[in-house]
Amino acid sequence: MFEISASRKVLIQPFRDFRIASDRWNKANDKLMLYFDRHCLENFPKIEGITQDMIDSWCIQRKTEKSISCYCRTYIIAKLVEFLNQRKICSLVVPELIKAECHRTYIPHAFTDEELSSFFAECDNEVSKAPNQLTAARRLTVSVFFRLIFSTGMRTVEARLLATENMDLVNGVIDIKESKGVDQHYVALHESMLEILKSYNSVIEKIFPSRTYFFAYTATVPFYQEWSPLVFRRIWDKVNRDHANPYDLRHNYAIRNINSWTHEGFGFSDKFLYLSKSMGHMQLESTKYYYSLIPALADTIASHSQQGFDDIIPEVTEYEES
Structure with a gap:
């Protein structure tokens, strides 16, 4: 699997396996997970796992980002949160995705x-x-x-x-x-x-x-x-x-x-x-x-x-x- 932090890998790996089994995973998702992990390391260096602040900060639309780009970047993270919540692994608020105008x-x-x-x-x-x-x-x-x-x-x-x-x-x-x-x-x-x-x-x-x-x-x-x-x-x-x-x-x-x-x-x-x-x-x-x-x-x-x-x-x- 891609190189990400161990504390987040244990949460992401089951989700990734589940999506692969249902033919709903691609290489772009691997990259997004890697970028998400880097985002967490840079902004929350002392915090392990996945927190609400990590999710919310990742899903904010960037100043130079179009709505469609923001949607594509955050969609798989929203699905990750849903997966973790449904299995009672975490209790996080699913981010509201920005619709592209x-x-x-x-x-x-x-x-x-x-x-x-x-x-x-x-x-x-x-x-x-x-x-x-x-x-x-x-x-x-x-x-x-x-x-x-x-x-x-x-x-x-x-x-x-x-x-x-x-x-x-x-x-x-x-x-x-x-x-x-x-x-x-x-x-x-x-x-x-x-x-x-x-x-x-x-x-x-x-x-x-x-x-x-x-x-x-x-x-x-x-x-x-x-x-x-x-x-x-x-x-x-x-x-x-x-x-x-x-x-x-x-x-x-x-x-x-x-x-x-x-x-x-x-x-x-x-x-x-x-x-x-x-x-x-x-x-x-x-x-x-x-x-x-x-x-x-x-x-x-x-x-x-x-x-x-x-x-x-x-x-x-x-x-x-x-």
């Missing part, structure tokens, strides 16, 4: 069918012009990677770090564990996307047998973080003029789904919940952000039943996790 300036690109067709056609064109097998595999990865995001609304980081063992190509289900959020979630694949992934897998397996990552740079290494935006812009700029980035494909997935429900009245509620869960949103408010991008949707739903409308679609104040 939505101050968006970037408007996601609204793709046209023509733009998407030209983009994916160029992706495929690059595969056909590859000079060797490895280059062809890398270019095929680009084509399938962006189709997966377009088809499922997955985050780019989720697709990039998708482990081969978490891709169920028999039942068409993706088990997402590496994400910006803290909660594991599942994505069901459309039959057409499943067939593409099966074909891709058969090709890549010949180059990287038993690879760790589904989209593999090498047998054990994923593509680097900057890879997807760089390759997206390179191909996109060849065939389109307007600005767009790969994350806009995720927004497109949400918006097109919501647009398809405009004539269903309040029958959209179950679909909306499924959309929120499949996109990995921890709170419904995150999914409600898309209402601000589809003003006509609010008018359509209101026309079905004005009563209670404001309770169902309130003012959007929550953030959408990147």
Whole structure:
């Protein structure tokens, strides 16, 4: 385990083991626990264990810190306190998490069918012009990677770090564990996307047998973080003029789904919940952000039943996790 003070390690270790057993732990949490321990050592050098003052001082929003950053930094500590309290190991007040306010300036690109067709056609064109097998595999990865995001609304980081063992190509289900959020979630694949992934897998397996990552740079290494935006812009700029980035494909997935429900009245509620869960949103408010991008949707739903409308679609104040 990471190097932290012994008096806090005995409290954190059971919590860490519990979260790992339920697939709700990642390397970022290890770092946060280490930083929390350093905070305690610096500010409470003579006090062992975990006290309320330690928790409260850690959870104060810093002057240079955005609300979303504060939320991400303090979330796992709040869960630690809940864990300790439930097992009567400690009796601490669970910190109230700061909700990130939505101050968006970037408007996601609204793709046209023509733009998407030209983009994916160029992706495929690059595969056909590859000079060797490895280059062809890398270019095929680009084509399938962006189709997966377009088809499922997955985050780019989720697709990039998708482990081969978490891709169920028999039942068409993706088990997402590496994400910006803290909660594991599942994505069901459309039959057409499943067939593409099966074909891709058969090709890549010949180059990287038993690879760790589904989209593999090498047998054990994923593509680097900057890879997807760089390759997206390179191909996109060849065939389109307007600005767009790969994350806009995720927004497109949400918006097109919501647009398809405009004539269903309040029958959209179950679909909306499924959309929120499949996109990995921890709170419904995150999914409600898309209402601000589809003003006509609010008018359509209101026309079905004005009563209670404001309770169902309130003012959007929550953030959408990147």
